[in-house]
Amino acid sequence: MSPSPDETPEPTPVVRPSRSLFGVLLGIFLILLVYALYFAKDFFLPVVLAFMLALTLSPIVRSLAWRGIPAPLSATLLVFLSFCGVAVIGFVLSGPVVALVEDAPNIGRQLQNRLAEIEGPLSRIMQAGDQIESVTESASEPDVQKVVIAQPGIVSRAAGNLLSVGTTVAIMLVLSLFLLASGSMFYEKLVQTFDLMSDKKRALRIVYDVEREISRYLLTVALINAGLGFAVGMSCWLLGLPNALLWGVAAALLNFLPYVGSLIGIVLVSVISIVTFDTLSAAALAPLLYVGFTVLEGQFITPLILGRRLELNAVAIFIAIAFWSWLWGFAGALLAVPILVIAKVFCDHFEGLSSIGNFLGAQDARETAE
Incomplete structure (x- = not known):
């Protein structure tokens, strides 16, 4: 039996995900993201470094473009100068760093002799602890043989680290060159994803401000x-x-x-x-x-x-440094604060994320802004 024309069909109820389900999905996504950043470090680290370098040099490229110099030419020149600077500094510092590493035991002995008056009581306590530990080890399980696993030498480790650093720097420079040479292509692609002109203008304004x-x-x-x-x-x-x-x-x-x-x-x-x-x-x-x-x-x-606008919360800084150093080592520690600044600036441009941006800022950031 078909409904009469006067009867209005009941609307289909819209099923919306609950807040708890959304929180669970967000937590799973963040955990997977951290795992991806950790295990794919060799991929993500040079990409993030390239974006940081491109953001740093982009005002210079745009300023030169206003003066009639094409973006690919200025980008190539800046990236080449960056490579020369890194290469020269690395070459000049390689000798002192190697000498310092080789002389580290001698420096330790000299430092111990110079501070003998201060660390005299502490050294006696440490020696007593070592003697107690040695007596305990000799008394328990005397027939047990200790197995020492051979570790790779310092030369092989240094060669592996140098190759990894060289690969990361090469990928960073090449990718940053393409990012800088592309000019406003990224922004044009971003604007094309929106339908309304008001949304296009707002997205472009936010991207340029950030x-x-x-x-x-x-x-x-x-x-x-x-x-x-x-x-x-x-x-x-x-x-x-x-x-x-x-x-x-x-x-x-x-x-x-x-x-x-x-x-x-x-x-x-x-x-x-x-x-x-x-x-x-x-x-x-x-x-x-x-x-x-x-x-x-x-x-x-x-x-x-x-x-004062970009001052950061000291607690957020320490958490970011600890997290990114655990994730990507020393390079991650160096990137922690710039990534935190990017997150703060991005959150400040969206009302729904303003509370996060306020948390990342310093204690007097709101008063200074007013």
């Missing part, structure tokens, strides 16, 4: 860190510290890790200073200058140039 803020941050921080590295290297050279160029480059790289990087650099310079100079007062000068430079950079120069 790119401008992130590229400004990355380029500015890179220049500031280079200046810090120059100041640390020059101070080490003037004080007579060996391998001053190495410590300058290390200071520039480690400064991409807020708080943690500066602490590591200060400890390294302190160890070399204690081993190099005769008195502790002379050895304290280089670390004190390092501390002064980092305080000047972190508290005055960077906030003055970048402003």
Whole structure:
């Protein structure tokens, strides 16, 4: 029996997924994403590095394009200069790094002798602990033979690491070249995915805002860190510290890790200073200058140039550094803060993600913005 024309059919109920189901699916997706990033590190790491380099150099390419220089030409020139810079720094630092690694046992012995007065009581406690452990091992299971698994030598490990780093750098440079040379093709493809003109304009505005803020941050921080590295290297050279160029480059790289990087650099310079100079007062000068430079950079120069808007939550910084260093090692630790800045800028442009962006920001970020 067919329904009469006056009867209105009941609408089909729309089944919407519950919040709990959505949360479970999101958790599964995040777990799978972390596994993919961990096991596919050799693929994702150069890709992320290429995007970071492309974002850093994109304002220069666009500025040169406004002056009539084609994007492929300027991109090729910038990537070639980046390759030359990395190659020259790697070649110059290879000798000091190898010498420092080979001399590490001697440096350890010298440091122990210089700090003998301070660590005297501690060394006696450690020796007593070692004696107790040796007596315990000899008393229990005397007939058990220990099997030592042979590990690859330092030369083979260094060769493998050098090959891996070379492959990563090559993929990064080639991919960043294509990204920079493509110009606005990525944005054109993005706009074509929307139907309404209002959505096209909004997507284009968000993409350009995110790119401008992130590229400004990355380029500015890179220049500031280079200046810090120059100041640390020059101070080490003037004080007579060996391998001053190495410590300058290390200071520039480690400064991409807020708080943690500066602490590591200060400890390294302190160890070399204690081993190099005769008195502790002379050895304290280089670390004190390092501390002064980092305080000047972190508290005055960077906030003055970048402003307070992109300041990050210290807790979020430590969590990001721990997570990405576990995921991708030292390279991941260097990328942790730039990735955090990208996430914050992206969240700030969407109302639904503004709470996440507010959490990632510093405590006074909202007051500063107002």
